[in-house]
Each structure stands twice: as C-alpha cells, then as structure tokens.
Amino acid sequence: MSSLQIYNSLTRSKDTFEPLIPGLVSMYVCGPTVYGHAHLGHAKSYVSFDVVVRWMRHLGYKVRYVQNITDVGHLTDDADEGEDKIEKQARREMIDPMEIAQSYTRSYFEDMDRLGVMRPNISPTATGHIPEQIELVSRLIEKGHAYESNGNIYFSVESFPGYGRLSGRTDQSALQAGGRVEQRSDKRHPSDFALWKRAEASHLMKWMSPWGEGYPGWHLECSAMAMKYLGETIDIHGGGMENKFPHHDCEIAQSEAATDKPFVRYWMHNNMVTVDGTKMGKSLGNFVTLKELYKSFDPMVIRFFILQSHYRSPLDFSDAAIRASQSGFTKLQETCKRLLDAPAGTGSLDVQSFADKSADALNDDFNTPVAVSVIFEFIKALNSSLDRAEGLSPESAKEALAYLESYAGEVLGILKSRDEIMSQDGAEGGETLEEVMSVLLELRKEARARKDFATSDRIRDLLIDKGIELKDTKEGTTWSKKK
C-alpha cells in the first residue's frame, strides 16, 4: 500500500507525510468567525478536513485536532473605520456581542453535526485566550519584531525576511503598486499588520493590556492558540485558500519571529465553493446557508456532493448538481440495504482489491472523488454478484459490509448507520407502519397469486401517491419511503 502524500502549499508539491512525533499528529484548522449561520463554503472546508482527520485516524495516528472559534478581532476591513464583525452584528440584533458569538457558535456545531463532521478535540475561542495573545505580543515587542504606535501594536514586516513566502508575495514594494493597501500614518511600513488595537470608548469588546485598553488583531489568535495546544511547531495547518494571504503569512511571521522555530510543517488549503462560477461568500451575498439547504436536501447528500470533488478544486453549486448527488447517494444506501437483506449464497467477491484502491486514493492527497468512484465500482460488482443465482457467501457478504462500513462509513462518512438503513421510513410511527405495510403486502401477494394484477397494481399506485415505493424481487416485495 502507498504511503500518505499531502499537497503542501508551502513547498507547492505533494510531500510524504511524516509527523514530527511518530504516531501523533497535531493539526490546526482555521475555524469560523461566528457572526452568522454557516453556509455551503464552510461545509466544504470542514467536511474536507474532517476526512483528513478520519483518514489519519484510520491509518492509526492519534490526531489532536484544534479548530478555533473567532469571536473577536475580525474586522470588516483593514481601514481605520473597520468594524468588528461580531460587534456589528450585535448592534444590528441589539444584543450583547457575546450572545452573538455564542448563538452562532451553537448554530455552527449543529450544522456540522448534521453533516457528520466530527467535533474537533479542542475548539478554543479568541476571547478565552486574551492573556496568551498579550503574552505573544509582548514577546514580539521584546525581540524587536513589533512596535507600539498610538496604542496600536504592529508587527514589523521588515523584521522578518521570509514574510509572504507562503503566498509568493515576498516583494512588498511590488505588492503596493497595484494593491489596495491603505497607507496608514501610524504604521512604519504599509504591509505591517496589527497585533493589538487600541479600543475607542464606544468599542464593546476590550481588554486591559500593557498598552492600554484594546483588543487583539485577527491573525494573532491562531498563532497563540495553536502554539498553546499543539506546540511551537505543528504538523498540519489547514484553512481556506483565501486566507493564504495575508492571514496565514501573518501567522507564520508572528509565530516564527517569536519562537525562531518553523511554525507549520504541512500547510493545507481547500478551494472555494462557487455559484455560477463566482465565489460563494458572505460579503458577496450569494451564499446558501446550510439550514436553508437542509430543508431540501439530506445533510448527508450535501456531504456526499462535497466529497465528489477534490478539496483543492473549486466546487460549483447548483440544484441540478446536488440532485445528481442525491440519486447517487440513494443508490449507495440501497445497495447497502440489499446487502444486509441478502440471503446466504455461495459466490465470492474480491473485496480486498477495492479496499486497496480506496486506500491508495485517500493516501494520494485525500483524493475523495476517486475514493468515491472506487466505492461505486464496488457497488456495481456487488450488485452483479447479488444478481447471480449463487449470490454471496456469508463470508464474502461480511467482508463486503466491512469494506463499505469502513470506507464509505467510517472514513468518508457517507453511509447511513445500519439502523437508519434498515428502518425503512427512518422516522416516526415506525412499528405501526411496518405492521400496516405487512398487511397490505400480504393482500397484494394474494392478488398476484390469483393473477389479479388490476388489484395488485392499484395497491402499488395508491402507495406511490403516498410516497411509498414497492419493488418486487425474487425474495419478495420490499418497500421504501421516497421523498
């Protein structure tokens, strides 16, 4: 079997993954700024990193996964009049900023839970780590990498030669030419970024610091919390591509300037969700919230939709595309149900070759679309076997089920649980419905036995109107609820 390769944004190549400490993986992913409900873009990002974590755990690594919650310091823009996103929303809803942060944090976790995203081991908040951030700023000032100006503390980009290496923006003078970086009077260099900002009297979220009342800059929290929980050098840092610059370049600068150690060994960046070819973003107003999407689609279908494309490719959203995924997703669950229901036979199936191909795909920079395609190839082979008179031996069936539950279930998270698959309506009134259905099926069976097809077809047609579909198979009639 192949070894795990990860595309490292820093080296711009697929590198063999070796954790710093054998067997242990430290991983940090930029979390949401909690001032609104999560949208499909969040889903793509966190589902992608969820599979990263799941696959590494499958490989036997002990993963410590930290994902922050940004609840302060994230400004609407970099200009002087930049407003804190949380505060802005708080004013709009006329409630306390902390209430905004907490309620959208809960909303975020609800949405992710439904997508089958496993919770991070630690979800630290920026407001909960003010002392750590102040400490980091002090360290940077002591080492001459930061300076105070009017109560604001800035990181001096010129003091850190490698600044901009991740994004390829190393020439700061070139950066100014066509860019939109505002010249700030209290900055020594236009590219310098804020570590700590002085709070005006009207500012709601502020803390006392050695430099007066203020609040932390956005980039700072990730460095402070990543290092607190994962150490000064971490294995993997993930985030959205749009955060490569400036956010991640700033993280590298302030972390490495403070410790003189490499901050991150493997940088991973996931691509965007687009709508009609344009990025889905909060500021663009073209986003679809997950709560909205869940009204029309099973969250698991959305997860499946996301994993059918690679995390580094953009994913174009459309109703048609998700509906196509819905059909494919249903086929996967139905095949699994068929396998669970299948009578014992004698045939066999080479499950191992599929498992190997799946593993190779995931080892190749988490190539979930290929992993999904292997599962569908397997499903085809499985259905062919089950179509044959000899069926599948109990051993092969068990192996097949283990493969599906491992790769489609445990790793990709696109397989419903055995109970969900077997409980045909998956909802309320299960037992009663089962009993009523068995009566109807018995009547229909009798009608068919005396070739009274008018009656048997009428039962089937009436049921389909109620959203219940019948299928006549060799082993008898099965039924399932259709949306």
Added chain:
RNA sequence: GGCGAGGUGGCCGAGUGGCUAGGCAGAGGUCUGCAAAACCUCGUACAGCGGUUCGAAUCCGCUCCUCGCCUCCA
C-alpha cells in the same frame, strides 16, 4: 499591475505520456405479469494553434477565456 489555480463528453467531476475514472441524465437490451431496482451495451470528451515524441487530455510555446488572492470571507 503582481501572485496563484483552471478550461475534460448534455450536466457534475477525476485523471500528468500509451491501459474503462466515477456519478447524474439519455438510448437500446436482460430480468419482471407490468413496473421499479439491478445488471449489460452505447458517447469518436479533453479551449484554439503550433512544437517535442513511435505515441499527448497529460510535456513545451503562443493565443483566447474563466476563477481566486493582493480589504473581510471556509
């Protein structure tokens, strides 16, 4: 202007030198009392133009187009 990623069959979406990606939709067939499901078969796909090569979607050059970042955004 700078940095970066792309243009694949009706749609979505993998694939980095020769070998079927896969899903959805469509056509024909097998099965079925009829359906449904499943399975089998079917698409002369790789933006354009040159070049390298025995051979290119895949490498090189040019052209056209799209998208992201350079302000906040997963």
